[in-house]
Amino acid sequence: MPNPITLAPVELAKSYRLLNHGPTTLVTSAHNGVRNVMAAAWAMPLDFDPPKVLVVVDSRTLTRELVEASGVFALNIPTRAIAETTLTVGTLSGRDGDKFDALGLATVPARTIDVPLVEGCAGWLECRVIPEPHNEKRYDLFIAEVTAAWADPALFSNGRWHFTDAGSKTVHYLAGGAFFETGDAFTVEPKQP
């Protein structure tokens, strides 16, 4: 049996750092006994504290229906080890059957909202929608407040990522099944002009 996953709490004011480098995400949602997971490359931080995020959710998706009904979703940040799964959830519709079951995706419950979190991810943001009907209707754009954040403490702690191997790295989506890994970390100092 695999070890149970560990979700270490991430301080809300630093939770933007889970998303700041632009990784692709999995959006999980649930309502009335139906749950779903979709891939979303178009997610980013919108504010630091209280932390807010943005995500684009197409109007034709089951996720859209569940998020509109429940007012909540989670952003799960997948690693390279589950990139194939990340791509695959983007090719299936939850209307054709539960994708978690179809793909053997294990989950743990979120703490502040009633949605599943996907195991094998590096970080998780629990989000409550701030209703903005114009943005939702015109742009498929959802704004939400982050109500809790978690990370695999082996990969993210004290506000910093420290990937342990290629499989543990977060991923960045381009198109057509093509991704980039998150690459080498480096630090620079401001120039004195």
Add this chain to the structure above:
Amino acid sequence: MPNPITLAPVELAKSYRLLNHGPTTLVTSAHNGVRNVMAAAWAMPLDFDPPKVLVVVDSRTLTRELVEASGVFALNIPTRAIAETTLTVGTLSGRDGDKFDALGLATVPARTIDVPLVEGCAGWLECRVIPEPHNEKRYDLFIAEVTAAWADPALFSNGRWHFTDAGSKTVHYLAGGAFFETGDAFTVEPKQP
């Protein structure tokens, strides 16, 4: 003398691929003889065709003033070779003097809007603001349509990135001067569940 830079046109319907992997950006703007450049990690695509983008621009910045006055801006996508400059423009205010001059930043004019584009970047998106006063005021969030897109053809062509060395890679910002390079590319196929 360095060679003049080449800006190859990027098909508008594929211009989202310049931003899709979540690189950090430089926002350039100009109005009435004043020009500015700021760093923005919070920029992403919002639609494919016609292409739209989002960017967060703090209300206290000179960039905000210029973008509100002119209704246009450009997103420049810097490479690792200019990461130090990228960090530095985020530590200066254009109100204290022209940052391009202070940092020796060479520019070329955009084609569809009246703003400078920063040389040494890997890609450029010329953007016209779609006025959304509520988003701008409440969230510092600007939505814009992409009116032209360009890339260094040595680094991006046919809708794909092909970085030539570490200095040519795009970069992803974390916090406190810490960045990631864009890492290795890889492709996956959807699973057959």
